[in-house]
Amino acid sequence: MSYSVAVAGASGYAGGEVLRILADHPSFEIRTVTAGSNAGSPLIDHQPQLRSLAHLTLQETDPATLAGHDVVFLALPHGASGAISAQLGGDVLVVDCGADHRLTSESDWNAFYGGDYAGAWPYGVPELPTTDGKQRDALAGVNRIAAPGCNASSVSLAIAPGVAAGLVDETDIVAVLAVGPSGAGKNLKTTYLASELLGNAVPYGVGGTHRHIPEILQNLRVAGAANPAISFTPVIVPMARGILATVSAPLKPGVTVDEVRAAWNDAYAGEPFVQVLPAGKFPRTSDVLGANTALIGVAVDAAANRVVSIIAVDNLAKGTAGAAIQCANIALGLPETTGLSVNGVAP
Numbered sequence: 001m002s003y004s005v006a007v008a009g010a011s012g013y014a015g016g017e018v019l020r021i022l023a024d025h026p027s028f029e030i031r032t033v034t035a036g037s038n039a040g041s042p043l044i045d046h047q048p049q050l051r052s053l054a055h056l057t058l059q060e061t062d063p064a065t066l067a068g069h070d071v072v073f074l075a076l077p078h079g080a081s082g083a084i085s086a087q088l089g090g091d092v093l094v095v096d097c098g099a100d101h102r103l104t105s106e107s108d109w110n111a112f113y114g115g116d117y118a119g120a121w122p123y124g125v126p127e128l129p130t131t132d133g134k135q136r137d138a139l140a141g142v143n144r145i146a147a148p149g150c151n152a153s154s155v156s157l158a159i160a161p162g163v164a165a166g167l168v169d170e171t172d173i174v175a176v177l178a179v180g181p182s183g184a185g186k187n188l189k190t191t192y193l194a195s196e197l198l199g200n201a202v203p204y205g206v207g208g209t210h211r212h213i214p215e216i217l218q219n220l221r222v223a224g225a226a227n228p229a230i231s232f233t234p235v236i237v238p239m240a241r242g243i244l245a246t247v248s249a250p251l252k253p254g255v256t257v258d259e260v261r262a263a264w265n266d267a268y269a270g271e272p273f274v275q276v277l278p279a280g281k282f283p284r285t286s287d288v289l290g291a292n293t294a295l296i297g298v299a300v301d302a303a304a305n306r307v308v309s310i311i312a313v314d315n316l317a318k319g320t321a322g323a324a325i326q327c328a329n330i331a332l333g334l335p336e337t338t339g340l341s342v343n344g345v346a347p
Contacts, residue, residue: 003332004068006032008061008084009075011046013182014097017321018073019043021292023052025325025339027332031069034061063087071328074098075321077185078211082118085144093143093331095324096121099211101146108214121146124327125153126336127274127294129164129223129267139330147327150183150243150319151234152212156219157274157294158247158311161267163223167259168249168307170225175216177234177245178285183315184236191236202236210234242285243315248306257300260307264298272337273318273326283312286347290314292322292340314344 005022009015010033022028033043035058044054059065063084066072071093074081081100088094101121103109109117121144126136139145155175162168178201181192190196191204205211213232220228251260261279268274274294277283282297297310313319322340329338 001027002029003027003070004029004031005071005073006034006066006069007073007075008034008066009036009097010043011035011038011058012075012186013316014185014320015073015075016047016050017316018075018097018324019047019050019053021317021321021325021339023050027334027338028071030056032059032065033057034059034065036061071095071332073324078113079115082116085118090143093145093328095124095145095147095328097147097320097324099149101144102149102215104218105214108218112211112214123219124148124323125156125219126326126330127268127271128153128156128219129160131164131222131224135222136330136336139327140333142331145324145327145331147320147324149212149215150313150315151177151179151210151245152215152219153319153323154243154245154294154311154313155212155216155230155232155247156223158245158296158309159249160220160223161264162249162260162307162309163220163225163228164267165259165263166224167252167255167263169252170220170228170249173220173228173230173247173249175230175232175245175247177243178237179234179243180239180241180285180315181236182241183243183319197236197238200238203233204236205232205234208232239285241314241316242289243311243313243319244283244285245311246308247311248301248308251300251305251307260298260300264296264309268296273340273342282310285312285314287344288312288314288318289344289346290317291342291344292318292326293342293344294318
């Protein structure tokens with residue numbers, strides 16, 4: 001069976017990555033692509049890497065254009081998806097790659113985003129441990145999905161096994177991330193100019209202000225944390241795409257290295273896209289470039305009595321578009337891995 005697909009925000013980085021993956025998906029047919037100020041121009045002018053989609057022209061992003069499709073992916077700026085998705089019928093699967101439907105707390109939305117609160121949808125990280133299984137259990141058969149924030153899903157996947165197994169002190173989690181600037185979209189900001197970024201590393205969202213913090217805490221509560229707290233510091237580095245997140249937390253008294261490794265291995269046993277590396281091995285962002293793969297290396301810092309979990313993802317693939325398509329597969333009853341690769345591009 002083939003599903004007709006529309007992609008809104010198709011001229012941006014996230015929308016382009018959704019299209020790149022969908023172009024080779026055997027069950028999805030891309031029929032409509034939309035944009036804001038770029039509407040009316042050929043898609044290929046904005047996504048020249050998508051040669052097989054050169055016949056498509058960007059249309060206006062409005063409910064009438066998006067109606068009539070089986071699946072709609074929204075890759076729009078934060079705050080723009082809620083009003084549009086509210087006008088799409090319940091017979092269409094809508095996957096929002098923005099933040100509008102991720103947070104279950106309206107007060108968190110008001111504090112970190114502002115504007116109208118659109119309500120929460122089922123959250124799109126299938127592998128995330130929950131108190132009674134995995135997050136994928138909430139995705140089968142649904143018609144609305146909130147794709148995750150790339151930083152939030154990376155940090156959550158890195159430390160959730162320790163939280164779920166009760167091995168770590170959830171009140172003292174520290175995360176420092178190296179992040180490629182594509183995660184911020186095609187924004188013409190001075191920070192993202194080559195002359196500013198090359199040979200440089202720039203922290204942002206410092207001091208508890210980053211918008212992904214409430215999303216991470218929400219995920220940790222889903223994994224079983226009662227009162228989680230995190231110090232979260234992302235740093236923009238000169239790589240176009242990718243996240244390398246180093247996440248640590250104190251171990252509870254008496255927890256052994258073997259218990260730590262068992263918790264992480266058990267949490268992701270059999271997962272096609274989240275893989276725990278052997279002891280002493282740690283991931284690189286280049287290992288997951290273009291792949292729907294998250295690689296995790298875990299160690300215990302005995303002197304500090306902390307677990308250190310390092311995760312690498314491609315922020316546009318597993319961090320956004322790949323996760324969105326993976327979740328759409330689950331919702332539609334397709335094999336979860338359809339159209340998605342675990343293989344990165346190197347060198």
